Amino acid sequence: MRYLGDAYSILFRGIPELLVIYLFYFGGASVVTAVNHWFGGEGYVDVPPFMVGAIAVGLISASYQAEVYRGAFIAVAKGELEAALAIGMNRATRIRRVLIPQIWRYALPGLGNVWQMSLKDSALISVIGLVELMRASQVAAGSTRQYFTFYIVGGVCYLILTGLSGRLFNIAEARVQRTQRRNPAQS
16 A cells, blocks of 8 residues: 555656646546547547546645655654553544644644645646636737736735635634643743
8 A cells, every 4th residue: 555655646746737737637638538439438538627637636745745744744753652552542642632633733734734735727728728817818818919907916816825824724723732732931
């Protein structure tokens, strides 16, 4: 399982996001068409751009999230788990009460970054014909010839989305950090 996870992480973090989207869209249509022919169907079968885009961006994001969680797991002090074992916690309780809260605390800042990246990567889905925020800006700019205005509006919309989600992650981080003991020297 470890080698499979490493291969997945290396593959989806190592090739460009745009290439992943193209491979899933065009390759997915070829696979679906071949399966359709195998079952006796005829003709070309198209795949829904939204579904393909969501899967592609989701798999890319998941590969980065896996590395964030792996790093957070490594950051948990082994003494914490040993102390939980010493006081008689069973494995499930140790995971639920000690491991998961600490992994969450360490992973949350990195997950915020991955979320911001995924939000911006959604603009790449426009290359497969899906009308999303940047594609809508492009269509409006092309029909009115006011490129600067509509691209600025699209950029501002992304800034609003990333700003709001960044604020939510900051609130979540502050809430998670409340449980940490403060060093008296830092007060």
